[in-house]
Amino acid sequence: MRPHLALIEDEPDFALMCRSYLERAGFTVTWAMDARAGKSALHEGGIDLAILDLGLPDGSGLELLRALRSTSRLPVIVVTGRGAEADRVAGLEIGADDYLVKPFSQRELVARIHAVLRRSQPPDVPTVLRAGSLLIDTGARQASVDGVLLTLRPKEYALLEMLAAAPGRVFSSEQVLERIWGASWQQPATVVEHVYRLRGKLAQLPPPVPRIVTVRGYGYRLDP
CATH class of the missing domain: 1.10.10.10 (Winged helix-like DNA-binding domain superfamily/Winged helix DNA-binding domain)
Incomplete structure (x- = not known):
């Protein structure tokens, strides 16, 4: 089955580029342009990993991540233009599984997604x-x-x-x-x-x- 990603990103050009590349790489992508739409997408379930921008027009991505972590261990990769160490540390301390600072290559994003999904797999169970x-x-x-x-x-x-x-x-x-x-x-x-x-x-x-x-x-x- 194709892993289902939630892309929570408010920059349309960047989001469309990411979605196109990720879909060609074998993922299903649901795009949300703000925190409210992102929360709705996550509530619907069926998401395997979230790609979350910190700078959303209707709220902080960190707050959305904090709310998510209060109830779920869904894998999250934070992507943002904020390169300051304090922002990276805050995201990781709240519970982000990885952090990418813009600009980055789409190939690197795909590699990070695969790595996080592998780490999040449950322990092996009997066949x-x-x-x-x-x-x-x-x-x-x-x-x-x-x-x-x-x-x-x-x-x-x-x-x-x-x-x-x-x-x-x-x-x-x-x-x-x-x-x-x-x-x-x-x-x-x-x-x-x-x-x-x-x-x-x-x-x-x-x-x-x-x-x-x-x-x-x-x-x-x-x-x-």
């Missing part, structure tokens, strides 16, 4: 997960029950893999949002909807199949 009759091939991102392949959307697959990696463990809605959407400020109804759809797909298979159990007041677990 195959088993939970009762459920088999998940994490390399192929496929799930099957007794050989019957499940047709899952990306977030449905991610949710099932998360639960299957720790059968019997209860995950709160906030943990699910943080792990799968990269932000706990999403509405809990998002998790409810995905659990509902996933249960429906499992229910279509002949028993026995694993069950996603709601633990009232706590969250969800997978019972093999």
Whole structure:
């Protein structure tokens, strides 16, 4: 899958140049011209990394980064014309994963993105997960029950893999949002909807199949 980037940058010429180059390099790019639009893009989820300018017309990029870091570990590369050491230190202390001072080459930006994405990958997990009759091939991102392949959307697959990696463990809605959407400020109804759809797909298979159990007041677990 193409990594999805949020480019939060108010200079149109620079942003269009970056977006064009990044898309040719194999990324999907959502461009936001100010802090408000950037926050909205991050709230929608599905973003793998944010490229954030500090000098935004409706607020400081540092404040947006600070708000993001209060709820999420989404990788962030700060890009700015501010080359002062104090600005670089402030961005890194708040939680930026990397820092680029304009002007810089697009090739360097792509290399930095790849490096940050590699560092942000979770520890290796088994290639195959088993939970009762459920088999998940994490390399192929496929799930099957007794050989019957499940047709899952990306977030449905991610949710099932998360639960299957720790059968019997209860995950709160906030943990699910943080792990799968990269932000706990999403509405809990998002998790409810995905659990509902996933249960429906499992229910279509002949028993026995694993069950996603709601633990009232706590969250969800997978019972093999």
